[in-house]
Amino acid sequence: MKQGQVHLLPSLNWKVLLDRPKSKLPQPLDSNQGEFYYTRNAIWHSLKYLQLSPGDEILVPAYNSRSEVQALADYGLKLNHYDTLPNTQVDTEALEKQITPETKALYIIHYFGFSQPLDEIKKITKMHNLLLLEDCALALFSKYHGKLLGFYGDAGYFCYRKYLEIPNGGSYVLSTSHSKIQEMNLTKPALLSTLPELAGLLIKPLSEHYSWFASLYSWLRKKARAKLRGKKIDSGISDFAREHVNWQVSKISKYILYRLEIPKIINQRIYNYNYLKQTLKPLIKKNNKIRFLNLEEQDGFVPHCLPLVVHDNVFWQQALAKHNIETGAWWHYDPFFPNAERYPNNNWLRQHILEIPIHQDLSKKDMDYIVQRVKNIITKK
Numbered sequence: 211m212k213q214g215q216v217h218l219l220p221s222l223n224w225k226v227l228l229d230r231p232k233s234k235l236p237q238p239l240d241s242n243q244g245e246f247y248y249t250r251n252a253i254w255h256s257l258k259y260l261q262l263s264p265g266d267e268i269l270v271p272a273y274n275s276r277s278e279v280q281a282l283a284d285y286g287l288k289l290n291h292y293d294t295l296p297n298t299q300v301d302t303e304a305l306e307k308q309i310t311p312e313t314k315a316l317y318i319i320h321y322f323g324f325s326q327p328l329d330e331i332k333k334i335t336k337m338h339n340l341l342l343l344e345d346c347a348l349a350l351f352s353k354y355h356g357k358l359l360g361f362y363g364d365a366g367y368f369c370y371r372k373y374l375e376i377p378n379g380g381s382y383v384l385s386t387s388h389s390k391i392q393e394m395n396l397t398k399p400a401l402l403s404t405l406p407e408l409a410g411l412l413i414k415p416l417s418e419h420y421s422w423f424a425s426l427y428s429w430l431r432k433k434a435r436a437k438l439r440g441k442k443i444d445s446g447i448s449d450f451a452r453e454h455v456n457w458q459v460s461k462i463s464k465y466i467l468y469r470l471e472i473p474k475i476i477n478q479r480i481y482n483y484n485y486l487k488q489t490l491k492p493l494i495k496k497n498n499k500i501r502f503l504n505l506e507e508q509d510g511f512v513p514h515c516l517p518l519v520v521h522d523n524v525f526w527q528q529a530l531a532k533h534n535i536e537t538g539a540w541w542h543y544d545p546f547f548p549n550a551e552r553y554p555n556n557n558w559l560r561q562h563i564l565e566i567p568i569h570q571d572l573s574k575k576d577m578d579y580i581v582q583r584v585k586n587i588i589t590k591k
């Protein structure tokens with residue numbers, strides 16, 4: 211049978227819907243502090259509980275997905291961008307020089323499941339009396355020194371749907387408890403927003419088996435998203451929308467969440483990451499067209515994807531898409547990012563990082579297929 215679609219994110223097996231619910235969710239999915247449709251909503255709502263005021267300055271990474279910093283800007287915070295190192299780690303020395311008397315908070319992103327150097331970062335935030343906001347949208351379940359990422363700072367943010375087969379869901383955890391959730395006036399999300407995402411997750415398995423269905427699925431998904439999910443810009447990045455900031459996580463997402471085998475999912479992701487990395491290693495040794503990002507997996511690392519360094523991520527994304535392999539060339543282009551040339555490593559990362567899927571649905575056969583296609587592209591060029 212011809213290889214069907216290899217998706218970047220997992221699909222939903224309808225049988226899960228018939229399973230008995232678990233009695234308890236593991237951290238950080240057990241949040242009762244605030245659960246939202248989008249993580250950007252969680253970020254926006256958390257700011258008042260952190261006692262940040264419009265006009266306060268926050269240090270934010272130039273390498274970002276745009277929606278998280280839009281939430282900060284919409285609240286009225288003054289953004290002071292910093293560049294990361296070329297391996298996405300925070301350059302703590304350079305960062306410290308950017309702190310001004312107006313700086314009230316530091317926003318960090320843990321990319322692809324890797325932890326930022328939290329020991330050094332905590333020293334800086336302590337010394338300068340800054341709040342630490344940890345974005346774990348791409349690092350759900352990852353740990354550092356045995357503790358979950360997101361629990362080191364004053365706030366941690368999580369995006370469930372980037373690791374799990376649910377239509378929406380994001381949350382925050384604040385280090386100081388608050389009992390103001392009722393005051394948030396959270397509202398149900400529009401059904402027409404959740405349903406196409408749910409349908410997409412449910413029909414994905416068909417496209418994994420039949421390549422013609424993969425094309426139909428991708429066409430339908432684009433159409434549905436453009437019509438039903440609020441503002442989208444040409445680069446495909448979705449914007450923060452104040453009119454949706456009170457949307458809470460949908461009931462169906464919670465229903466599915468309680469039925470997922472989280473420990474199994476975590477183990478499978480780690481296994482797939484290691485398998486893919488090991489299988490790609492000989493290929494990488496033999497040529498310099500691709501390489502791994504120079505990062506070490508910490509104990510308790512739960513990968514979001516396998517980030518590869520390539521010469522042109524959009525070229526690679528398109529070349530692999532021709533063979534039904536979906537990859538990420540995230541944040542390649544942000545037309546509204548100010549003075550991008552002032553952040554050379556951010557610019558470089560946006561052109562060169564290719565996110566390869568490793569999620570729980572992938573089989574060894576899928577990963578061997580990815581490696582084979584990567585090899586073909588290298589040898590063709």
Ligand SMILES: Cc1ncc(COP(=O)(O)O)c(C=O)c1O
Nearest residue numbers: 248249250275277278347369380
């Ligand atoms: C690093 C990071 N933070 C925050 C977000 C926002 O997540 P959501 O789309 O759930 O608002 C994203 C989304 O892509 C992201 O990549």
